[in-house]
Amino acid sequence: MQEENKTEVASLSDLLKPENVRVIDGVRDWKDAVRISLKPLEDGGYVEPRYAENVIKDTIELGPYYVLTDDVALIHARPEEGAIKKQLAVTLVHQPVVFNETSFPVRILFALAAEDSTSHIEVIKMLANFCMDESRVAAVTECTEPSDIYQILINSAE
Amino acid sequence: MVRIIAVCGAGLGSSFACQMAIEQAMQALGVEVKVSHTDTTSIGALVSKADIVCCGSNFRKLVEKKNLPVPVVYLDRLVDKKEITEKLTPILKDMGKL
Numbered sequence: 001m002q003e004e005n006k007t008e009v010a011s012l013s014d015l016l017k018p019e020n021v022r023v024i025d026g027v028r029d030w031k032d033a034v035r036i037s038l039k040p041l042e043d044g045g046y047v048e049p050r051y052a053e054n055v056i057k058d059t060i061e062l063g064p065y066y067v068l069t070d071d072v073a074l075i076h077a078r079p080e081e082g083a084i085k086k087q088l089a090v091t092l093v094h095q096p097v098v099f100n101e102t103s104f105p106v107r108i109l110f111a112l113a114a115e116d117s118t119s120h121i122e123v124i125k126m127l128a129n130f131c132m133d134e135s136r137v138a139a140v141t142e143c144t145e146p147s148d149i150y151q152i153l154i155n156s157a158e
Numbered sequence: 159m160v161r162i163i164a165v166c167g168a169g170l171g172s173s174f175a176c177q178m179a180i181e182q183a184m185q186a187l188g189v190e191v192k193v194s195h196t197d198t199t200s201i202g203a204l205v206s207k208a209d210i211v212c213c214g215s216n217f218r219k220l221v222e223k224k225n226l227p228v229p230v231v232y233l234d235r236l237v238d239k240k241e242i243t244e245k246l247t248p249i250l251k252d253m254g255k256l
Contacts, residue, residue, distance in 0.1 A: 058167055062198075063216035065167035068175055069235040076171040078197070102216070104235075117170040117195065124171075128178035131237040 012122045012157045016088045020044065021146040021153075026095035030064070031056050033097040037075045037109035040089035046113045051082030064099035067106060069131050071141060073099070076112040083113040086120045092140060092149060107141045122157065130156040160184075160255055162193045162246075163204060165213040165221070166236075169197025176212060176236040183239040183246070189255055201226070210249055212242070 020040040027033040038052040054077045058065070066074045077083070089111040096105035110127060114120045130136050136152055143149045162180055166173035173195035184191040196204055198220055201211065205226050213221055215232045222230075231245045250256040 062167045062220070063214075065214055065216055066172055068172060068237050072237075074171045074175065076168055078168045078170070112171050114170045117174070120170070121174075124174045125178060128175045128182075128237055131175065132179060132182070132239060 048082035054081035
C-alpha cells in the first residue's frame with residue numbers, strides 16, 4: 001500500500017467503514033464504553049491498545065470532554081496518545097451510558113483516531129451536521145442494524 | 159471580523175466539531191468570523207489571536223485559572239447552534255459586531 005500523506009484530506013468513505021459500525025445492548029460502565037467503542041479501531045490497527053487507556057486517564061483528569069450533546073459522544077485522545085492512522089468507528093448502545101453526574105446520557109459513541117488536528121475534517125463536518133439535526137440523532141438511536149446507521153451518517157455528510 | 163477559538167482537551171475532536179457549529183451559527187447571525195480550534199494547553203499561547211474563546215463547561219475551572227484576557231463562553235453542548243447563538247450574542251453586541 002502506498003504511504004499516505006499525513007496532511008491529505010481523506011474522504012468520509014475512507015474514514016468510516018461499514019464494518020466499524022456496531023450495535024450493542026449495554027455496557028458495564030463508562031470505562032467499558034470507552035474500550036468497546038475503540039475496539040473496532042484497535043482491531044483494525046488504527047489505534048494502539050494504550051489509546052483507550054489514555055482516554056480513560058484523560059477523562060478522570062479532565063471530565064468527559066468528548067460528550068458533544070445529548071446522546072452523542074466523540075471518544076478520542078491526542079495523536080501521540082496511541083493513534084496510528086485516522087479512522088472513525090460508531091457504536092450504538094441501546095442502554096444509555098452516563099460518563100459523569102453532570103454530562104448527558106449517551107447512546108451514540110463515535111470513536112476517533114486522528115493523526116493531526118485538521119486532516120480528518122470530513123469526519124468532523126459529518127459529525128457536526130449530524131449532531132445539529134436532532135431528527136437524525138433520534139433516528140440512529142432507534143436503529144437495530146449497523147447498515148441503517150451507516151447510511152444515515154453517510155447522508156449527513158452532504 | 160471576529161476571531162473565535164474553540165478549545166477542548168485534545169484540540170482535534172470536540173473543539174473541531176464546535177468550530178463547525180460556531181461557523182454555522184455566526185453565518186446565520188450574519189457575523190463575519192474566523193474560527194479555529196486548539197487544546198487547553200495551547201490556548202494560553204494562542205489567545206492573543208482570539209477575540210472570544212469557546213469551550214466545554216467541563217473545562218470551566220481549568221480555563222478560569224488561566225485568566226484569559228478575552229471573553230470566554232462555556233458551552234454545555236458544544237455543537238448546539240442555539241446555545242452558541244444565545245451565549246455569543248451579548249458578547250458580540252458589547253463588541254459592536256451585532
